[in-house]
Amino acid sequence: MIFARVIGTVVSTQKDENLNGMKLLLCKETDASGKPLNTYHVAVDAVQAGEGDFVLVAYGSSARMTDVTRNAPIDAVIMAIIDDVQLAE
């Protein structure tokens, strides 16, 4: 999974019907501390994430393993909102 921050929304009317009702969020990848990197990801939201949230994005077939995304033609899902990253001392 990768770290990202939600920074926007992708709007699409003409899309595969299996995407109906899904929220496509624009995410900017970050490092483990939440510092933004220069890579963007579009992921479907499975956890009611909102703009500004620090999240985890899962890629590949695993992106279809939530109730929201089952069988959809998508390769990335937001499956957790991060409260904290605790480093070992």
Place this chain on the structure above:
Amino acid sequence: MIFARVIGTVVSTQKDENLNGMKLLLCKETDASGKPLNTYHVAVDAVQAGEGDFVLVAYGSSARMTDVTRNAPIDAVIMAIIDDVQLAE
């Protein structure tokens, strides 16, 4: 999913029979604002996309999750045409 713009068509006569009837589109990757990058992708069209369209491309097994692409030996599909990318303020 990644951002791309459709810029052409790939023509193939000798191909796996599970590809029959599919449109292979040449896409140039872009950033979130639609600005072209230097990476190309060939993806099957599942949403009647045309040249110049700003689209989303999904990779991997998810590329087979549309009615158009079911069971086909392809690893990339255009599954949405983008109307707008809205950034948080």
Place this chain on the structure above:
Amino acid sequence: MIFARVIGTVVSTQKDENLNGMKLLLCKETDASGKPLNTYHVAVDAVQAGEGDFVLVAYGSSARMTDVTRNAPIDAVIMAIIDDVQLAE
């Protein structure tokens, strides 16, 4: 899918039995115009491709979606020989 040109053959005697009868081709990645890049791929041939052919290679689980490659432990397949890449004007 990625663009490539077939440039050779990989010969293997000691291999997984599910590979029996498959042709392992060495491919050099190209750009959309067929110009060679510096990346190599080994892919199983599903379309009777020959050396010099300009082809499309699909990666991942989709590589197993041809009659030739069903259930084989391979992650790349040549699933189309390219006649032409037509750019929008």
Place this chain on the structure above:
Amino acid sequence: MIFARVIGTVVSTQKDENLNGMKLLLCKETDASGKPLNTYHVAVDAVQAGEGDFVLVAYGSSARMTDVTRNAPIDAVIMAIIDDVQLAE
């Protein structure tokens, strides 16, 4: 699989319900000798790994092939703790 060292924990309350009970560990990729590289991975723990452990991380659909991670929307799992890497002489 890739080499990594466990360096922390990711805490998440609001997450997909299929993640309940799983431990999300922050891992820093290493080379074969355990020397840290600059890439981070978040992986689910399937082998009771703890902070400081030198581990193997598997990516993709294979990350769901443990009893702990079955059907979860995750793309990386720690599936082995490394005792030793023995180089040929």
Place this chain on the structure above:
Amino acid sequence: MIFARVIGTVVSTQKDENLNGMKLLLCKETDASGKPLNTYHVAVDAVQAGEGDFVLVAYGSSARMTDVTRNAPIDAVIMAIIDDVQLAE
């Protein structure tokens, strides 16, 4: 598939039970001529490969498509030992 040379063994006692009996080999990626590159891969051996062997490694779900690796949480398998790479003249 990628080219690699087997250069060592990864020893693990505490691992997912679906890995029991599998040999985890350390591989150094090579180019098509067998010249070593600077990337390492850990792959499960499905073809009785030994140290020094020039092999092909398949990634992703396809890594589980051998009798040895069925259903195991691993993302890379050695599925062929290379006798020769024949370049077109």
